[in-house]
Amino acid sequence: MTAGVVIVGAGQGGFQLAASLRQDGFDRPVTLIGEEPGLPYQRPPLSKAYMADGAGERLVLKPAAFFERAGIERLAGLRVTAIDRAARRVALSDGTQRDYVQLVLATGARNMRPPLPGLDAPGVLGLRTLADAARLRAALVLARAVVVIGGGFIGLEFAAMARQAGLGVTVIEAGERLMARAVTPASSDWFAALHRAMGTDVRLGCAATGVETDAAGRACAVTLADGGRVAGDLILVAAGVRPNVELAAEAGVSVDNGIVVDGCLRSSDPAIFALGDCAAFPLPGAGQVRFESVQAAVEHARHIARAITTGAETAFAMVPWFWSDQGKARLQIAGIAAGADAVQRVPQAAEGGFMALAWAGDRLAAVETVGLAAQHVAARRLIGAPRALIAAAGFDLRQALLAGAER
């Protein structure tokens, strides 16, 4: 068989690459290898809609017939165990091998497990895969009190869901504010108030030291660095993720907080690309970044498909956007707040509305909003715009856009 493109990882990015290659007219073999069983599915709803409705079949990206019709070889439940770069060949966990012309690493990320005693006890769960989400959902039905270790997006989305289901919920965050890596302090504070108003016990600057078990060996409490203890029979560990870079690193491909790629998304080996959560890529104006976002995964995939199909060497660029559903509030983010030197809260007349602008010098770096979809959509086109133009519109981004303040 002639060699073509081998994609390691069948998440949304890996899937999109396979689909885009065919859409762009690529006619050599395409192999999509995923460790999880079943068809590729969407991950973002796992902590959102799926937790509410449990409809796993709705998450599937395309039916099996799509892969057959498109001539995409789909290998589920298999791992790639090694890359032989000299031979351009990968070894699979079932003992078989696949040759490649181009290899794309879409290996994603895995949940970080803090080194705490008791995390193996029944009742302690994580959330990354559909199987994790199904376990968590089943546990939620029987649980009385939930403790979430980690005040990031996943932890807070789950906390809001559990609270709405009537459970007692405590969120333990070691840092001084919620979602600190991803949002401005203004948003952190706004969301801390939101969760507290929902009845969630939000503890900031509070480190977990371990999980206590009852006589039956089940998790019953989380112990804290201040000597305290929070009782709970369902404990979600949501302490961030680590990019899956080991396969690349063992093959001698450069790795630094992700698989390092250039502006064309190629790794230190020009026959190997990386995309999505596992890829550290240069974003104009922001340096080398790594995003855990479906938008980045899908846009990377389309870019790589075009590069492989047409040989185009164009540089990748994107205006990042992100969202998080927490209770009744949807946080929408455009741009990147990390690296901003000033944050401005813009008071909103609309009830439940929130907007924070992050500035890097006199340029708009990021916009965080709740309940202001029009402002968010305008923000996507205004990242990088000068402050004077936005100020002239009274910090109403829609008005600024109408006034022609394109970046």
Add this chain to the structure above:
Amino acid sequence: MKVTFIAADGTVTEVEVDEGQSLMQAAVSHDVDGIIGECGGSMMCATCHCYVDEAWAERVGAQQDGESDLLDCAVSEVRPGSRLSCQIRMTAELDGVVIHLPEAQL
């Protein structure tokens, strides 16, 4: 319940849809070209833009909060019948609904 999707090139695809399913999910799960649904139905991407057939406009109803804002991001022309198909849920009343697809979503 049935939904008929008519592509920009005139291709007609009729699919069977469950009550409560969104028209975006229906199109994607039946592999209908012309609907992407990149964000999974979260009203973040506008790649499930569709045109509700005029005869069905009233029964399908008006846009949801924020939908028109996202439609600003749609790449194909926004018309009076424009909707995000992820925001249209199938009901018995919509059995047989006809949906036209735009030329492009990206």
